[in-house]
Amino acid sequence: MDGGGRLSRSVRPLRPQADLKMAALGAGILLREQLSPLARFWARFRAAKPAVREQSSNRFIATLERYAPRRVGIAATVLMLTGSLALGVVKGNHVDExxxxxxxxxxxxxxxxxxxxxxxxxxxxxxxxxxxxxxxxxxxxxxxxxxxxxxxxxxxxxxxxxxxxxxxxxxxxxxxxxxxxxRTAFALWQEDGRLSVIADDGAVLENYVSRRFMSLPLVVGKGADSGARDFLALLDRYPQVRSVTKAAIFVGERRWNLRLKDGLDIRLPENDVGNALAMLSKLDKEDRLFSRDIVAIDMRLSDRLTVRLSEDAAKAREDLFKAQDKSKKKAGAA
The missing domain is CATH 3.10.20.310 (membrane protein fhac)
Structure with missing residues (x-):
């Protein structure tokens, strides 16, 4: 401040660009002083001419040996060999070995x-x-x-x-x-021509069937593996039907058909299967239904039972009706 209490002002005129250059130069000098010896060496190495670099490289190695930890070369060599070994094991698919x-x-x-x-x-x-x-x-x-x-x-x-x-x-x-x-072998399951041994929970135990499993009940169709336990338990309640059943066929994952040992097909309803099986058992006991010359029984409709005769039985039935018609005509003519 001057004698009057006023702020003194520099007699040198302000030069913004020059001031910035001086500030940058000062910062550069400060930064250079803060650089480590290795960093300063690298800066000089990059600026040197090719003829000087060979001599500088020797100085760099000496500096590296001075500041690097002891035995770092041995550690690097071991690490490189270990990495090469691991890469060879992975590339050669020898990991499991x-x-x-x-x-x-x-x-x-x-x-x-x-x-x-x-x-x-x-x-x-x-x-x-x-x-x-x-x-x-x-x-x-x-x-x-x-x-x-x-x-x-x-x-x-x-x-x-x-x-x-x-x-x-x-x-x-x-x-x-x-x-x-x-698990216990429960049944044989056939789907798309493939035969498997299954447990009662539907788990496939074996994809082939040995002789010891040939006596197991056979279920056929998609979804029959998971539904076999409940259906076969219901069928066991009607031994008259179960004893002559060769296979249970799951149709459309909704209902079951029965294939009997003599080739008779029985189409069961989707609902009230127990009542249908009870009716079959009763008809066989009273009228020997399964021993008749029929090829199919349709029980899908709740109010009726449809029976389809074999070709021989159908022809014999037709011939019988013709003979009866002739007898009636003769009786009428007389």
Whole structure:
């Protein structure tokens, strides 16, 4: 301030552009001072002529060795080799082999320490053998009790259609207990020409039929697998009909037909199936309906039962009517 209390003003005229340049220059100098030695070296290296870069590169390596952590080269080499090995394993589809090899090595060490599975207690087995159950669970002669994943074994067992439930217990040091609840073969199911063995809940147990299952009841058609339990339970209440039934056919996923062992087709109604089966049972007991020369019985209409005769029976019936007509005409002429 001057003597009069007023603010003093610079005698140099203001030059905005020059002031900005000076400010930028000052900032650049400050920034350069803050740069690390490696950053300053890189800036000089980029600005140097090609002839000087070779000499500068040696200085850069020396600086890198000075500031880099110790043994970083060894770590980088190990990391590169490990990455190359992992890439080769993935590209060559050897992941499963590597995992299995590691698992075998780990189990071998545990077995040597006394955790080898010496005995297996298996409860609930009926259809499957012990070897089949162990194979399904992934338990083999190399498995050790210490590293065995009981939950994983249980999940593998339950994924098999024959096994409804399973429980796996590890009894240290060397015993394994497996409790299974097996499904029971309930019926044969045919769809689109394919024949399968199913349980009562409709689960497909096997996609082929061995001789031991040939006596099971046969259900046919889409949706017959899930509806078989209720329908066959109803049919069991009428042994007169069940004993002569060869197959139950699910039509349009709405109603059932019966194919009897002698080839007779019975078309059941969509509703009141129990009453229709009761009527069939009564007619067979009283009039031997199933032994007559007929090929089809239609019960879809609630107020009537329609019977279709075989060709021979129909011709014999027609000949009988003709003979009766002739007899009537002769009697009338006389």
């Amino acid at each position: 590597m995992v299995e090899a590691f698992s075998d090595t780990r189990n071998a060490a545990a077995n040597a320490a006394g955790f080898r599975i010496a005995s297996v207690i298996l409860n609930g087995r009926k259809q499957l053998t012990q070897d089949e159950i162990l194979a399904i669970g992934g338990v083999n002669g190399r498995s050790s009790l210490f590293f065995l994943d009981a939950a994983a074994v249980r999940d593998k067992l339950k994924a098999n259609p024959w096994i409804a439930d399973a429980n796996v217990l590890k009894l240290y040091p060397n015993r394994l207990q497996i409790d299974v609840t097996e």
